[in-house]
Amino acid sequence: MKNSIKKIYKSILTLTSARWEPYSRLILAGDNAGWVLDWEMQEIGRIANRLGIRLAREDFRYALSPQSLFLANQFFMLRDDWLDWPHRIGLSYFHGLPGTGDPLFDRVYESLCKNHDRISRIQASHTQMRNVILESGIESSKVSLIPIGINLDYFPFRQEEDKRIARQKLGISESAFVIGSFQKDGVGWGDGMEPKLIKGPDVFLSVAQELKSKTSELFVLLSGPARGYVKAGLEKLGIPYKHLYLASYPRIGLLFQALDVYLVTSRQEGGPKAILESMASGVPIISTRAGQAMDLIGHGQNGWLADSEDINGMVQWVHHLRSLNHSTLSSMLANGRATAEANSYPAQMPLWSEFMKGFVSWHQ
Numbered sequence: 001m002k003n004s005i006k007k008i009y010k011s012i013l014t015l016t017s018a019r020w021e022p023y024s025r026l027i028l029a030g031d032n033a034g035w036v037l038d039w040e041m042q043e044i045g046r047i048a049n050r051l052g053i054r055l056a057r058e059d060f061r062y063a064l065s066p067q068s069l070f071l072a073n074q075f076f077m078l079r080d081d082w083l084d085w086p087h088r089i090g091l092s093y094f095h096g097l098p099g100t101g102d103p104l105f106d107r108v109y110e111s112l113c114k115n116h117d118r119i120s121r122i123q124a125s126h127t128q129m130r131n132v133i134l135e136s137g138i139e140s141s142k143v144s145l146i147p148i149g150i151n152l153d154y155f156p157f158r159q160e161e162d163k164r165i166a167r168q169k170l171g172i173s174e175s176a177f178v179i180g181s182f183q184k185d186g187v188g189w190g191d192g193m194e195p196k197l198i199k200g201p202d203v204f205l206s207v208a209q210e211l212k213s214k215t216s217e218l219f220v221l222l223s224g225p226a227r228g229y230v231k232a233g234l235e236k237l238g239i240p241y242k243h244l245y246l247a248s249y250p251r252i253g254l255l256f257q258a259l260d261v262y263l264v265t266s267r268q269e270g271g272p273k274a275i276l277e278s279m280a281s282g283v284p285i286i287s288t289r290a291g292q293a294m295d296l297i298g299h300g301q302n303g304w305l306a307d308s309e310d311i312n313g314m315v316q317w318v319h320h321l322r323s324l325n326h327s328t329l330s331s332m333l334a335n336g337r338a339t340a341e342a343n344s345y346p347a348q349m350p351l352w353s354e355f356m357k358g359f360v361s362w363h364q
Helices: 002-017 036-051 058-062 103-118 127-134 160-170 201-212 228-237 249-257 274-281 311-323 326-342 346-356
Strands: 026-029 068-071 088-092 119-124 143-145 177-182 218-223 241-243 261-264 285-288 304-306
Touching (some): 002 058, 026 036, 026 058, 036 346, 103 119, 119 127, 119 346, 127 143, 143 346, 160 249, 177 201, 177 249, 177 274, 201 218, 201 228, 201 311, 249 274, 261 311, 274 285
Parallel strands (some): 026 068, 068 088, 088 119, 119 143, 177 218, 177 261, 218 241, 261 285, 285 304
């Protein structure tokens, strides 16, 4: 019965879209997890509207009339049927370096190498991933380097009073030294007791442990799903924390207002979005050399970088930023804000316009 209903629904979608010119509609497909990729698809939809590109609901990916389908990640290439889809196919390929120990990443990349002729467009969010994608043999004209952008409306550049107000709202002491970590770093969508090691939750805990011995009133502010491993680790270390899993992404701006520093301890990344979010908010950022941090952070200019698993290096940069005078730190934070503004979604309009040319048909 369910299969019959699905066939009828697909037939209705196909009849509706049959009136459209081929490739005249952009279909955006997130992962429907209510997390980063779905919000990214919303922003790309807004950009498409500003460009004058007509959008179709995600349901129309199942129609047989050929349109332009843009998917939020590359893992659809593990399916058996995607080569038979009638649409032009574009995708974001943010992370998943082959040969790094994850067989899933290897399988997806092997599929790209075998079937790159079937792909029309790929968005790579950072240089390292773009170079790996190009090694698949795909035409370079199909691959665009477009960072995961930022909506500045959600992340105002804070003043000292904003920090005090945010901590009051969140119930965090004004005198605490607050580290932020807002990501998903557990396997699956449950409690997340099994660590997702490419996100470096074990590294984060090691850094926190080292900081505890030399930092009075250390406090960790967490957000994001599947944080069980980190929370259990902080409890074992005796480090106080607060975990707020927000239903609405824009509310995360308040959390940044309360921080003294944001730490990214990942081994691999597509973004993370927190790089630009920290910079936009006027929060010092310390990151491993992963993802778009390598492209966006000028070490010592708008943030600090450490090698993957360099616990001592990250601890050193935390202590360093605490030693900076007000003028030096203010200059770095202003540089960070400028970086965020240069990578806002409106600033990326020319990049997306170029990306869509030849992928979607529209009146430019």
